[in-house]
Amino acid sequence: MSLWMILPVSLPVLTITGIWVVYAMALYNQHVCPVDNWLYNQSCEEALYLQSGPSFCCTLDNVPLISKCGTLPPESCFFSLICSTGSFMVMVIVLLRYAHVIEKHQNCVLNTASLSTGWICAAGLIMVGNFQVDNAKVLHYVGAGIAFPTSMLFVGLQSALTYRLAKTQGEYNMAHFRLCMTLLALVALVLSGVFFCQESFTLQHASAIFEWVFCVTVMLFYGTFAFEFAGISGDTMVMLSRGGGRLRSTGIEHKVDSMAGTHSQPHPIQPDNMSIL
Known part of the structure; x- marks a missing residue:
């Protein structure tokens, strides 16, 4: 069993825990309303963070979307850290999965x-993590428009690939x-x-809940790669450096061996009369 299996397990542990911590910080600082709150108003007399009391007046600016939870400091700093670290781990996991498929x-x-x-x-x-929605809305939405569809496409391709390689x-x-x-995740x-x-x-509130469901599901999907990563070895890294050249190199070696075998065959023995001539 390879220690590489810890990597895909640690990704959902880090990201899911991280975004819930961000939500807890935003809730504590009264930057968003609770997930179980379904009552919103067109406007409020005071901003949410200025309100006090058992009940709060919420507007659509306080919907607990993941991006909204990570908009204002101090939770925005932690949100950027989680997204940057998670994106790096995603790149490594995707690359190792690519190499593992080639090797096996x-x-x-x-x-x-x-x-x-990926x-x-x-x-x-x-x-998404470094351009907050309230400070750089266009860039944030561009990042979300890239991350969400491609993550959905990635899990779909990996599901199809798992069926294709299953034995x-x-x-x-x-x-x-x-x-x-x-x-x-698609739904x-x-x-x-x-x-x-x-x-x-x-x-709008239901949209936020489904966004949480989507992100958690995708992160858990990455965690399932521990099933394959348990078999990763040093040969996987070698195969990664060689790319997809294993089959090509095998075919070339076979061709070279066959040519060598042909050239190594002894020449037919010349008849005695030909040797006399």
Whole structure:
């Protein structure tokens, strides 16, 4: 069992715990309203952070979207740290998964596409974390527009790749599990996007909840790579440096060996009369 399996497990532990800590900080500082609050107003006499008492007046600016939770300091600093660290871990996990598939099986279009979408998702995640929605709205939404669709595409490609490479019953069970997580993430992403565009306060709040469901599901999906990463060894790194050249090099070596065998065959013995001539 390889210690590399700790990496995909640590990603959801870090990110899920981190964003909930950010939410707790934003809630403590009265920058957002609680998740269980469904009552919103067009406007309030005082800003949320100035209010006191058992009940609060909330507006749409206080909806507990993940981005809203990480907008104002001090939670914005921690949110940027979580997103930057998480994006780096995503890049490493995606790269190791790419190399592991090449080592154990062979390279394919699904594997290459997964690598590309995973890295693009990491780039979008960095933008989301470092450009807060209230301070750099355009760049934040560009990052979200990159990170969310590509993360959905990544989990879909990985689910298909898991089915394609599955040989044992355990691998098929993992493929089924990943497919269920992919469908859950897809439903959550679609509902979050549709509800976010509505004017209803209730649907806006529902959008925030589905956004949380989507992000948690995707992070847990990355954690399932511990199943494959348990078999990663030093040969995986060697295969990564060689890229997809294993099959090509094997074919070349076979061709060289066959040519060498042909040239090494002894020449037919010349008849005696020819030797006399």
